[in-house]
Amino acid sequence: MSYKVISPEELKSDLENNKNLLLIDVRSKEEHYENNIPNSVVIPLDTIDENIESKLKDKNEKIFLYCLTGKRSKIAADILEKLGYTNIYVLDGGINNWNHESEKASVCSL
Numbered sequence: 001m002s003y004k005v006i007s008p009e010e011l012k013s014d015l016e017n018n019k020n021l022l023l024i025d026v027r028s029k030e031e032h033y034e035n036n037i038p039n040s041v042v043i044p045l046d047t048i049d050e051n052i053e054s055k056l057k058d059k060n061e062k063i064f065l066y067c068l069t070g071k072r073s074k075i076a077a078d079i080l081e082k083l084g085y086t087n088i089y090v091l092d093g094g095i096n097n098w099n100h101e102s103e104k105a106s107v108c109s110l
Contacts, residue, residue, distance in 0.1 A: 003077035003088035008098050011064060011091055015039070022056065023064045024048075025095075026076040035095065035102050037066060045072045049079050059084045066091035066098070 006014075015021055015037075023040040025032045032042040043051050045067070056063070063085060065073040073090040080088050091098065 002081060002086075003074070003090055005070075005092045006064075006089050007092050008100060011037075011066075011089070011098075012100050014064070021064060022061060023066070024076075026065055026067045026072050031068065033104065035104060037095065037098060037100075037102055040066070045076050045079075048076050049083065052080065052085075053083060056085075060086050062087045062089065064089045064091065066094050068094045069096050070094040 011023075015023070019039070021039075023037060025036055025040045025042045026045040026048060027042070028044050029042050032040075036042070043055075063080065065076050065080075065088065067073045067076075070090060070093050073094060077088045077090050095102065
């Protein structure tokens with residue numbers, strides 16, 4: 001395990017300081033549309049291995065992952081590590097632990 005687990009406060013600070021940050025929701029599209037962190041994109045866990053390499057060429061770019069509780073994010077992080085990605089962050093406790101702004105019905109996806 002070489003991914004890093006970060007707190008909601010750390011993620012919020014990173015989001016405020018970098019508007020182009022890659023924040024991926026690994027839940028289903030339906031879950032994402034119900035409630036998501038603003039400016040996140042949805043790549044469901046069951047398709048992340050098929051979709052990430054065509055969308056993200058730089059395997060050293062910071063990637064932030066979240067799901068509902070953190071379990072799927074950790075699985076996604078393991079998959080990304082096996083694909084050679086090196087700079088992966090997982091939101092501790094997932095969106096359930098996110099006590100900052102969230103939104104409904106985003107259409108952002110990769």
